[in-house]
Amino acid sequence: MVTISPHPPHPLDNPAWAALTGPHARFAERVGRAARYPLDVSPFTAFSDQADPRAWDDLAALVGPGSLTPVAGADVAPPVGWEVVEAGRGAQFVDTALRAEPAPEAVRLGPDDVPEMLDLVARTRPGPFLPRTVELGTYLGIRHGGRLVAMAGERLHPPGWTEISAVCTDPEHRGRGLATRLVRAVAAGIRERGETPFLHTAADNANAIRLYESIGFTLRRRTAFLLVRAPGPA
Structure with a gap:
């Protein structure tokens, strides 16, 4: 049985994804469940769901092997094979x-x-x-x-x-x-x-x-x- 959440996600819970799949879709470079802005526009990348390993696979295909990329709103550890180079905290x-x-x-x-x-x-x-x-x-x-x-x-x-x-x-x-x-x-x-x-x-x-x-x-x-x-x- 599929459980449907009574409350849709808030746009600010995943703002880069909400932007790249909404008003900023014209900027989006996208592979499946991952998207990013062009590298001379913004460093932001985004997932439909960071807890989904398939989204990380899509991000890997988007950025290329061995590439460095920032991930905003990262509340979960990346899957095996990804290297965390730097981590930080912010406030919204x-x-x-x-x-x-x-x-x-x-x-x-x-x-x-x-x-x-x-x-x-x-x-x-x-x-x-x-x-x-x-x-x-x-x-x-x-x-x-x-x-x-x-x-x-x-x-x-x-x-x-x-x-x-x-x-x-x-x-x-x-x-x-x-x-x-x-x-x-x-x-x-x-x-x-x-x-x-x-x-x-x-x-x-x-x-x-x-x-x-x-x-x-x-x-x-x-x-x-x-x-x-x-x-x-x-």
């Missing part, structure tokens, strides 16, 4: 009381701004940002003297939700509330579409967690991620 927050509003000084960032965006990310390390990440959604920035000093934008896009990501400020311009203004502005655009903002941060990033909770985000769940090597020689 959802908007419950954020005051979303435009930032008049913010400018829309696009492909022509990518070199500056990559430079800012390299100096501030907010998380993965690649040459085509800007294609995932709206990115806003603040300039000082013509130089990009802060930015934030949209990344994962499960149905009904949009992740705020790449929130970063040049060290010389911190303490002015730039990150908060950009998060509020990006959230305003998300809310205009009838969606709800959410975000992720490293579990040990106390400053980011303190900021997000202070402006109206609430912890939804703890997360995990792995960097794994697929079976076989590279």
Whole structure:
């Protein structure tokens, strides 16, 4: 007898899969039960069900023998043959009381701004940002003297939700509330579409967690991620 769960899975329980099989399907590189973004867009890979060994087999076929790949939301150990190279913990927050509003000084960032965006990310390390990440959604920035000093934008896009990501400020311009203004502005655009903002941060990033909770985000769940090597020689 087949048992049917009375509650369908929440999109944020497996957000990369929900995005790659939903609003971001145009980006998806997929083999059966595994999918990923193009390598110059985002490092995220996803499974339909991480507890299914067949999904790991599909991921191995997708990434190739001996390849390194990150796995977000990794709550189970990989099957025999996979090597865990690195493991970490994160935290997922959802908007419950954020005051979303435009930032008049913010400018829309696009492909022509990518070199500056990559430079800012390299100096501030907010998380993965690649040459085509800007294609995932709206990115806003603040300039000082013509130089990009802060930015934030949209990344994962499960149905009904949009992740705020790449929130970063040049060290010389911190303490002015730039990150908060950009998060509020990006959230305003998300809310205009009838969606709800959410975000992720490293579990040990106390400053980011303190900021997000202070402006109206609430912890939804703890997360995990792995960097794994697929079976076989590279």
